[in-house]
Every structure is written in C-alpha cells, then in structure tokens.
Amino acid sequence: MPTQPLRFVRRGEIVTLPAVEPSRTLLDVLREDLHNCGTKEGCGEGDCGACTVVIAEPDAKGDGKGLKYSAINSCIRLAHSINGMALWTIEDLKAADGSLHPAQQAMVDCHGSQCGFCTPGFVMSLFGQYQSKTCKGQAISRADAQAALSGNLCRCTGYRPILDAAEAMQALPLQRVNEAEVLSNIERISKQGRGLEANFSYMPPQNLPQLLTDRARHPDAQLVAGCTDVGLWVTKMHMQFAKVLDVTQVAELRRVEQYPHHIAIGAAVSLTDAFAALVADRPQLAEFAHRFAGLPVRNSGTLGGNVANGSPIGDSMPLLIALGAHVVLMRQSGKKQAHRSLPLEDLYTGYRKNVMAPDEVLAWIKVPKTTEGEFSRVYKISKRFEDDISAVCLAINLHISDGVVRSASIGAGGVAATPVRARKTEAALVGQPWTEATIQQAMQTLRDEFSPISDMRATAGYRSTVLGNLLQRFWLESQGCVQTDLRSLEVAA
DSSP states (O other): OOOEEEEEEETTEEEEEEEEOTTOBHHHIIIIISOOTTSOOSSSSSSSOTTEEEEEEEOTTTTSSSEEEEEEETTSSBGGGGTTSEEEOGGGOSOTTSOOOHHHHHHHHTTOOSSOSSHHHHHHHHHHHHHHTGGGTOOOOHHHHHHHTTTOOOTTOOHHHHHHHHHHGGGSOOOOOOHHHHHHHHHHHHHHHTTOGGGSSEEOOSSHHHHHHHHHHOTTSEEESSOTTHHHHHHTTOOOOSOEEEOTTOGGGGOEEEOSSEEEEETTSBHHHHHHHHHHHOGGGHHHHHHBSOHHHHHHOBHHHHHHHOOTTOSHHHHHHHTTOEEEEEEEETTEEEEEEEEGGGGEEETTEESOOTTOEEEEEEEEOOOTTEEEEEEEEOSSSSSBOOSEEEEEEEEEETTEEEEEEEEEESSSSSOEEOHHHHHHHTTSBSSHHHHHHHHHHHHHHOOOOOOSSOOHHHHHHHHHHHHHHHHHHHTTEEEEETTEEEEOO
C-alpha cells in the first residue's frame, strides 16, 4: 500500500509523519504510531465519542486571524484529512506546570468521571466547546452543553455531573490557545506541502478545477468528504483504498451562498454549517438538525457526502426532497467544465447507486428558500433521541391557501431502497380541501405507497403504520396542536 507524509500542528510544533497509508484512521495513527493511548477506541463507528479529539483550521468566517475548532471522531476520520490542521488530544491539555485545563479540572471538581473509559472523549468535547465559546467571551448554557456532548455516551450514566462540569469550567481561570503561533505553523505547512499532493495516493485538491482534473485522471479513486460513512468501510469492513480523493479542502465547495430564491450549499460544507444555513431560513428545523447524529459526526460529515452516499436511511435526503432541492453535478469535459442539475430524488437509481458518471462529482445542493403559505415539518423516528439512525424519516412541505392544498412535496427515508418522494400521496393531497377527511385518505395512500423491509431498527408493519401517523401529526400541528402524543393534545392559543 502506498504511503505519503502527514503534517499537522500539535503542542506548538509541526509534527511530520513520513509514511502514512491513505486508509489509516486518525485514531490508529494516534495510538499505534504516536503511542498516545489516552484517546480510546469504543465503537469504531463514530457512535460513542470515546475517541473524540479536537482539530482546528483558520476560521474563514472571521478576519483570518482566528481558529475554528471542531470536536470530531478520530475512529472514522482518515488521518490524511487533517493534513495542515492543528490537533489536540487529551494528552495535550495539561499545562507545562502540571495544572489541569479547566475542562479537566471541572470534571474532577464535579465528579464527572466514573469508570473513566469515556472521560477523555467527554473532556475533548468540553475543550472544543470551551475554545469555541468561553475563549470568545460567550457563556455556555445547559442546553449548549447538552448539544456539545450529544455525540458522547457514558455507560455509567454519569451525565448530570458532566453537564455540571461544562457549566463550571467557565468560572475557572481562563486558559487560551496561542492562536497566532498555531496559525503561523499552519501557514508553514501550507507553503511546504501545497502542490505535492497530486503525486500522492491521498489527494486533497484545493480548488474546483483541480478537483475535476483529479477526478478525470483518477475515476477509480475513492471519493471522501468527511468519512463518516467511508470510515465505517475501513473500521468495520476492513476495506483499503489505493487512491483517495478528498473534496473537503476545495475552496469553492466549502461555501454557503445566499441567492434571492435559493441557498447553494457546497458539497464540502460540514453538516453543522449546512444545517445552520437551513435553520436560519426555516427555524422549525432546529430540533431535527440537532438530532442528526452527534456533534462530532456533524462536524466531520458533509451535506454533499450524505447526499452522494444515498443511504436509504440518510436523514438529510427526505428533508431536501420535500424542500425541492436540486443537485449540481460537474465534470471536466476537455478543457471546459460541464455541469448538469437535477432534482435530488432523481439522483438515485437503486440501493446506494446513482446516475453520476465515474468522472463526475456532486458539487452543490441548491435548496429553495421558504415562501409565503408554506407549512413544512420533518420527523425522525429512532430508538434514541440523539446520535441514532432513523427507522423512519418523513418530511412534508405543503402550500395551503383558502383552505385548499395548492402544492405538496413529501420525502421519505427508511421505507425503500433509496430516499424517495411520495408522489401518490402528494397527488392525493393537491387540490383537496385541508380537512381531516383529506388527511385520513392521504394517510392510507402513504401507508400503501411503499413496501418497507423489516430489520434491526423496525418491522415493515411498524414503518408503514408510523408513516401514516406522522402525516396525522402534521395535520394536528397545522391546526395549532403543540403536543401531539396520545396523552395530551394541547392547542396553541
């Protein structure tokens, strides 16, 4: 297997590892090459948070003089994806004089550690929150702490003292990262390494023309964009890749662009930033965005990767289908760039299969902005509230005026081999009065429209029943019900 150098900033210095294979995970490099075993391997699939570390890169949204910090799962993150970034592990937090970092000291003071296996991951998530908020003068609320720790599991059920520690660390003496030093070292790596990647097996192009050129030259290379799914192929299926093409450094695809009638989200935009843009336009999506995996997964994963992967239980696709999103596919055609746009639901041809040619890449997702008369909701049904995969996901977007459904767009996940659009149910709604009788008929249409399978997450019958129930919930919420379980139907004033 070919190897190539990996460089990153750690403890104020540039670390150079001369020979790292393209399929090695960051966790393997930390534990096996650097012998830093404080970062634990729990699940190997980004589900438990024991392997959490923090990375940073120049903050593109700021003045270029600060860092953007992200807590990520090192178990499914390919090591070369952090080339040119800064890295912190649990070993890096203690000061030179032996004093603990506020995130560590607060865990001690609040008795936040029990068996201790998950503790390093919790501390690193707290450190990421500390750098992103406390060091910028922003308070951390209980809700902030819960969001920051959404990707960390404690098998000893010690969440309450850990949340206490998240709030308590703000009152301890401030410890800042020397960001100027880190940025200087990042710049040094950039000057040393840029332009060499094309000769290597792990290719991280920096701009769109280079990405399309690399894709045309290496159509057999494995595309990655955050590795939250491809990482599982490495850890669970033991797959190895001779060539990897990483899109996450392509400058043009790291942007969220606002237009009068739509939002264009680049394929390399993280799920965290992509959902922030969607929530800003449709605040009702906030809870769904929070429930999309844990924060470390959202920090690594990209919206483009989630869409291109095409998993039938990927949560973003039903929502995007309901909102009328289009995808833009691009390729190098001779000396020119060729592109085509199509509705997202038309991207898929079968289970994890799509219409993209071998030399084509998904570049943008274009999402229409909310319009007058729109009523939209998205529902996720899973066994855990946070950090879990859906059994069923249903997204509904209706335009209703004068008591009549003028248009309907419904996306569903977990009910077919691909994310799908419920066209028969849409047809049963459009032109009909917005009444309970209409909903009852549409509920049956929706249940009959798909033939879901039974698996470890739910039976086929459960999925079909839940589909109809969620449509009824949508109806109740449209009538002002703010609590829609069987115990209480509270109508908003």
